[in-house]
Amino acid sequence: MKGTKAFAALFALLLAGTPAFAATAAPQGDVFSRVTARSFTGKALPLATLRTLTAAAFSAPTAVDQRSLEFFWVTDRGVLGRLKTASPYATALDTAPAVLVICANMRDTRIADLVAFDAGAAAEAVLAEAAHLGLHSVPMSLAPVKGRIEGSQKALGLSRDIVPQIMVAVGEKAPDAVSGASAKRHDPARVHLNTWKNGL
Ligand SMILES: Cc1cc2nc3c(=O)[nH]c(=O)nc-3n(C[C@H](O)[C@H](O)[C@H](O)COP(=O)(O)O)c2cc1C
Known part of the structure; x- marks a missing residue:
């Protein structure tokens, strides 16, 4: 009897099409509406927007839950130039009104080899949230290139323990900006199910 009730409840949920069970025909969600831009209007973003984007960065998972990332916003044109x-x-960086530099604090890092993945996950969360807010964005890597790490540490006045990994520029794209969206890059030939030869 109990089993029948549970089955009926599950069936009702399926019929209701709750997000947890619904099969989607087309990609949905903020991650699919991400739009890259490398040229921006320069219109400043409110601090509230930076805080929302930071909250997205913090929402990302980290290896062994180490949570050793530091989030450094730059809006000052002089600092952006450096x-x-x-x-x-x-x-x-020439036109973006705001850039988030995602750094690893090595004093708090337990698995150094995985901080780049932590930073990548945080960057993707920021890209998706920016899209949700109707903004444009682009990630730009710093690590593992020594010159870029040291150059950005110098530009931001960071100690050697704070290692910049990747930065994300966010803003409103300039009218003439060449922009793209990753949603149309799905390639079935690169998807494998259980064996290399099986597709999905
Ligand atoms: C790890 C990583 C590093 C990147 N570094 C740069 C960069 O230094 N400069 C830049 O303009 N774009 C950079 N990008 C953005 C990619 O060039 C861009 O995402 C790619 O061309 C795909 O275009 P789409 O974002 O429109 O899908 C980087 C992207 C990733 C994931």
Whole structure:
């Protein structure tokens, strides 16, 4: 009897199409609406927006729950300019109103080999939340390149224990910005189920 009731409840949930069970035909969610931009209007973002994006960064998982990341926002054009000298590919820093530099605090890090993954997960959370807020973004790597790590440490006045991993520029894209979206990159040939030859 108990089993029948449980089954009926589960069936009702399925019929109701609750998000936990619903099979989606098309990709949904903020992660699919991410839009890259490397050229921005420069319109300042409210501090409240930076706080919301920071909350997203903190929501990301970390290896062994080490939570050793430090989040360093830069909005000052002078500091952005100095940061730009650390990476030749950080063109977004020329116009972005805000950049989040995600660093690992090595004093609090238990598994150093995994902080890059922690930072990557946090960066992706920021990209998705930016999309949710209707903003554009681009990630730019710093680690593992020694020159970029040391250059950004110098630009931000960081001690050697605080190691920049990746930064995320966020803002409103310039009207002429070339932007893309990752949602259309799905490649079934690179998806495998149980064996290499089986697709999904
Ligand atoms: C680990 C990583 C490092 C990246 N570094 C840079 C960078 O230094 N400069 C840059 O302009 N874009 C950088 N990007 C952004 C990629 O170039 C971009 O995401 C890629 O071209 C795909 O385009 P899409 O974001 O429109 O899907 C980086 C992306 C990742 C994931």
